[in-house]
Amino acid sequence: MSEDVKVVLSDREIPRQWYNIQADLPTPVPPPLHPATKKPCGPDDLAPIFPMNIIEQEVSTQRWIDIPEPILEKLLIWRPSPLCRARAFEKALGTPAKIYYKNEGVSPAGSHKPNTAVAQAYYNKVFGIKRLTTETGAGQWGSALAMACKLFDLELKVYMVRISFEQKPYRKLMMQAWGAQCVPSPSQDTQVGRKLAAAFPGTPGSLGMAISEAVEDAVTSKDTRYSLGSVLNHVCLHQTIIGLEAKKQFEKIGGYPDVVLACVGGGSNFSGIAFPFVCDRIHGRKIRIVACEPTACPSLTKGPYRYDFGDTGMMTPLLAMHSLGHDFVPAAVHAGGLRYHGMAPLVSRCLEDKLIEAQSFQQLDCYAAAVLWARTEGFIPAPETSHALAAAVAEAKRAKEEGKERTILISWSGHGLLDLTGYDAYLSGKLTNYELPDAEIRRSLEKIKDMPKP
Amino acid sequence: MSEDVKVVLSDREIPRQWYNIQADLPTPVPPPLHPATKKPCGPDDLAPIFPMNIIEQEVSTQRWIDIPEPILEKLLIWRPSPLCRARAFEKALGTPAKIYYKNEGVSPAGSHKPNTAVAQAYYNKVFGIKRLTTETGAGQWGSALAMACKLFDLELKVYMVRISFEQKPYRKLMMQAWGAQCVPSPSQDTQVGRKLAAAFPGTPGSLGMAISEAVEDAVTSKDTRYSLGSVLNHVCLHQTIIGLEAKKQFEKIGGYPDVVLACVGGGSNFSGIAFPFVCDRIHGRKIRIVACEPTACPSLTKGPYRYDFGDTGMMTPLLAMHSLGHDFVPAAVHAGGLRYHGMAPLVSRCLEDKLIEAQSFQQLDCYAAAVLWARTEGFIPAPETSHALAAAVAEAKRAKEEGKERTILISWSGHGLLDLTGYDAYLSGKLTNYELPDAEIRRSLEKIKDMPKP
Numbered sequence: 001m002s003e004d005v006k007v008v009l010s011d012r013e014i015p016r017q018w019y020n021i022q023a024d025l026p027t028p029v030p031p032p033l034h035p036a037t038k039k040p041c042g043p044d045d046l047a048p049i050f051p052m053n054i055i056e057q058e059v060s061t062q063r064w065i066d067i068p069e070p071i072l073e074k075l076l077i078w079r080p081s082p083l084c085r086a087r088a089f090e091k092a093l094g095t096p097a098k099i100y101y102k103n104e105g106v107s108p109a110g111s112h113k114p115n116t117a118v119a120q121a122y123y124n125k126v127f128g129i130k131r132l133t134t135e136t137g138a139g140q141w142g143s144a145l146a147m148a149c150k151l152f153d154l155e156l157k158v159y160m161v162r163i164s165f166e167q168k169p170y171r172k173l174m175m176q177a178w179g180a181q182c183v184p185s186p187s188q189d190t191q192v193g194r195k196l197a198a199a200f201p202g203t204p205g206s207l208g209m210a211i212s213e214a215v216e217d218a219v220t221s222k223d224t225r226y227s228l229g230s231v232l233n234h235v236c237l238h239q240t241i242i243g244l245e246a247k248k249q250f251e252k253i254g255g256y257p258d259v260v261l262a263c264v265g266g267g268s269n270f271s272g273i274a275f276p277f278v279c280d281r282i283h284g285r286k287i288r289i290v291a292c293e294p295t296a297c298p299s300l301t302k303g304p305y306r307y308d309f310g311d312t313g314m315m316t317p318l319l320a321m322h323s324l325g326h327d328f329v330p331a332a333v334h335a336g337g338l339r340y341h342g343m344a345p346l347v348s349r350c351l352e353d354k355l356i357e358a359q360s361f362q363q364l365d366c367y368a369a370a371v372l373w374a375r376t377e378g379f380i381p382a383p384e385t386s387h388a389l390a391a392a393v394a395e396a397k398r399a400k401e402e403g404k405e406r407t408i409l410i411s412w413s414g415h416g417l418l419d420l421t422g423y424d425a426y427l428s429g430k431l432t433n434y435e436l437p438d439a440e441i442r443r444s445l446e447k448i449k450d451m452p453k454p
Numbered sequence: 455m456s457e458d459v460k461v462v463l464s465d466r467e468i469p470r471q472w473y474n475i476q477a478d479l480p481t482p483v484p485p486p487l488h489p490a491t492k493k494p495c496g497p498d499d500l501a502p503i504f505p506m507n508i509i510e511q512e513v514s515t516q517r518w519i520d521i522p523e524p525i526l527e528k529l530l531i532w533r534p535s536p537l538c539r540a541r542a543f544e545k546a547l548g549t550p551a552k553i554y555y556k557n558e559g560v561s562p563a564g565s566h567k568p569n570t571a572v573a574q575a576y577y578n579k580v581f582g583i584k585r586l587t588t589e590t591g592a593g594q595w596g597s598a599l600a601m602a603c604k605l606f607d608l609e610l611k612v613y614m615v616r617i618s619f620e621q622k623p624y625r626k627l628m629m630q631a632w633g634a635q636c637v638p639s640p641s642q643d644t645q646v647g648r649k650l651a652a653a654f655p656g657t658p659g660s661l662g663m664a665i666s667e668a669v670e671d672a673v674t675s676k677d678t679r680y681s682l683g684s685v686l687n688h689v690c691l692h693q694t695i696i697g698l699e700a701k702k703q704f705e706k707i708g709g710y711p712d713v714v715l716a717c718v719g720g721g722s723n724f725s726g727i728a729f730p731f732v733c734d735r736i737h738g739r740k741i742r743i744v745a746c747e748p749t750a751c752p753s754l755t756k757g758p759y760r761y762d763f764g765d766t767g768m769m770t771p772l773l774a775m776h777s778l779g780h781d782f783v784p785a786a787v788h789a790g791g792l793r794y795h796g797m798a799p800l801v802s803r804c805l806e807d808k809l810i811e812a813q814s815f816q817q818l819d820c821y822a823a824a825v826l827w828a829r830t831e832g833f834i835p836a837p838e839t840s841h842a843l844a845a846a847v848a849e850a851k852r853a854k855e856e857g858k859e860r861t862i863l864i865s866w867s868g869h870g871l872l873d874l875t876g877y878d879a880y881l882s883g884k885l886t887n888y889e890l891p892d893a894e895i896r897r898s899l900e901k902i903k904d905m906p907k908p
Contacts, residue, residue: 004464004465004466004530005465005527005530005531006464006465006530008462008463008464008465009462010458010460010462011458011459011460011462012458073459073541074832076458076459076460077459077538077831077832077833078832084531087527088605106560107832108828108831108832108833108834109832110871114832147828147832150828150829151542151829151830151832170624170871170872170874173874173875173877173878174834174871174874176877176878176881177825177828177834177874177877177881178828178829178834179829371631374562374601374604374631374632375604375605375632375633376605377531377562378528378531378532378561378562378563378568378601378605379531379562380562380628380631380632417564417624417628417871417872418624418871420624420627420628420631421627423627423630423631424627424630427630427631
């Protein structure tokens, strides 16, 4: 063999600090605003929702933050994850590009989500919290947190977006195997859930609605806090271990990516692989970093940068972010994890400062790329991941047309073994493309036109 | 961290030869007999079923067999697999034993099966075969071969045991994602299938029946051969990469197992981890090696060592093996991959020569061990794998009672993400134990009482 297929790191090479991009951003992220007063939130405003140790992390501007030993110990169950060269995929595309992927599908839950789930469960545990609540879209996050809560002996209730709950029955079983409770959202278990179910009969649900339910449950229950799988600064922070490992792995083989591709929903997977490379770009290194979103939910490519609620029920603080409007309900595309109206403030800020790019991809192109991947590289990608693969296909084709070598790095954010109904629908010709009509975007944005500008 | 959680090998450390235990067995395995003449089969008798390059491997007594580069290239997609220490599981059991597991769940199909699937697809491809047929129980094998066939551009039809086909709908979708055709067996697509369906209306099916269908399809179709995922010598050979890697990994940390535990159905997973250690035992090293089977299908612990058919339709050569009788239909326990009436002749021979031990385990103990594993180590085990975990629990408890350290090595043969309905049944109290009644065994064995003794 001329070159290795995989670059692996030993346990001892695992990064022992997270990278906090807040230390390096040219423009700081604007603070969250209190939903009622519209004034900047202090730590005390967030205290009913999150434990104070996580709130401190959320606002920290320290560049490197130590990863506590008990978190490292759990991450080592599957990390460092391999960096792999996708030679068969390259060959099928006939491209001169070198395509590397960081395989986050090797975690017990099958995605990158446990990186922050383990951290959040730990911080809640040491703060004395007994029970967590959360929402989940495709179920990647809910199952990751279910595992993490069990590892640190916490109770968990998951509000799962109804359409995904129905499309992905195994996700619920997975959460149950790890001892968590999982209900479809909107549910009848919360005030806001009952209100939303009555207001939108037959709604497929949305991450925005499920967040409202989980937050209400957390602030009204004893010893309970809420845990979010994406969007917030501390979540992006925990995920940077992906990019930090990838950089070490490229150092080992003396390479460096020309372009980094990752799917983006709330922003956790994207920021995880991207931020350590954005840091290099801020410091002058030439690299392109592309956030890949679905045309059905184009928050970065079509949503304005504005303060907006993180949830549909208008319970969360206002965040400065690219948003399609807090009551936007995305079409039921199979990439459930990308169906979110907003975007991580840190990712939004990076886009404003042109440190990253954003592109949107059609569902059929994504599945075509995913099937080609499965049939050349073996691993079956999650529907979310397929957005980065569609981007890789486009980059690889451009490299071919230009006859130029280039190194592409993909965040292979998770496997699709529990999302096979989407493949079935695609292979039997039942899926279609969906581009969000401009009129619908305008209608949704009308609701947030008076929101403060960051 | 005092000690690593995982021992990883780089791509360059992957074993480049398989270990052939036939070179070292104190008593050679008796040859397969022709089903009609009951005389030893020659290579030509097997030629309609298998390509000649695989037949040569089947009868080889060469100790080390080179792994061709194109096979290595595909194995490197996920191999070498990590050797991990199950510290949280140990802690939950309060045992002084050190428990290591070889994680074969990291393959794209989620089990050890691709180790031989990739090899068999390659050998058929270079022999000029265009299409393969096979059977599958739980679906681990069918999906592994589906992936391998696609990687080497072969067509595949999979006959899946009906009960598993119904219990595990995602398995079919997985095979389809990799481009294979999958039908429930007994099917209406073969003569023997129609005959079996008529003779046993409503039958849950069995591996023995599905094999008959796949073999008939292979010998009656153009450019088609049959592929078996277990039992045969070449399959056991291809799997030895598991144990060979594990030995390298133990060398790295200066350890060696006192006992090796692996679940056993047809014998492929067991022989894969066990044979390189059996080799050490033959050469005088002290080590116990235990094959773990379900009480519902106790071929090693209750089946005699006899010549028997590999299939229910009596189409295959006779193999010298521990068998419950070729028309034995096991109860519908969830560990579909262990529902086979016979046992690999090499494994059977090892048991006869007391090189290995065999123990049977009840379903509820297996699921209890599996749930404890998922909730401490994160990864959700396949129901098959849970038999080795139940054995580990028993070994760990014994170590605790005796107050003795010992090193346990488990073949963690696959994850259970596509087998979650079994967990659901267990957690909701719907599963029961099942011990095969002696009367039923006697009835079944009656049919093979006149079979030649090896």
